[in-house]
Amino acid sequence: DYAKIVMGTLGYKVFDPLVDVRSVVDQDRDGNGYSQGLLYMTRKSRKSRRTVEARCKQTAEGFVVLKGSSIETNDSESIPHRVKSARQNANIDDHGILQEDVLFQSPSYAASFVSGDSANGLTSWKTDDGKTLKDIEK
Numbered sequence: 547d548y549a550k551i552v553m554g555t556l557g558y559k560v561f562d563p564l565v566d567v568r569s570v571v572d573q574d575r576d577g578n579g580y581s582q583g584l585l586y587m588t589r590k591s592r593k594s595r596r597t598v599e600a601r602c603k604q605t606a607e608g609f610v611v612l613k614g615s616s617i618e619t620n621d622s623e624s625i626p627h628r629v630k631s632a633r634q635n636a637n638i639d640d641h642g643i644l645q646e647d648v649l650f651q652s653p654s655y656a657a658s659f660v661s662g663d664s665a666n667g668l669t670s671w672k673t674d675d676g677k678t679l680k681d682i683e684k
Contacts, residue, residue, distance in 0.1 A: 585609075585653075585671040585679060589661050593620040598642070600660040602671055608649050609656040609667070615644045618662035629658045653679055 600615035637645040653667025668680035
């Protein structure tokens, strides 16, 4: 508890989860848990021919790709080095399902992480009703 207080006072949130689970639990388009502020990305992969579906939550720290998201397992040469490193270090199972929340500083890095290719996060991430992140930020 003391370490949590000291680290929090210094501005490091190392003991806090990336996303407060209570803020994510409501109801999504399929009747599963979700809340306002959740973004979705669905894309058919050219490499593996499978559809990847991911959820992302924008927080004060950045964009968090949520556990349980479907991730493309094949990397493209065009993804940034930081994204490639995050993909190698992330806990992704054999079926391409993300086993932990992963934080990114930009929506494009989060979208590239999911797709395994270059992606524009402002147009890739959409709300439940289909509005792009770019439309929301206008």
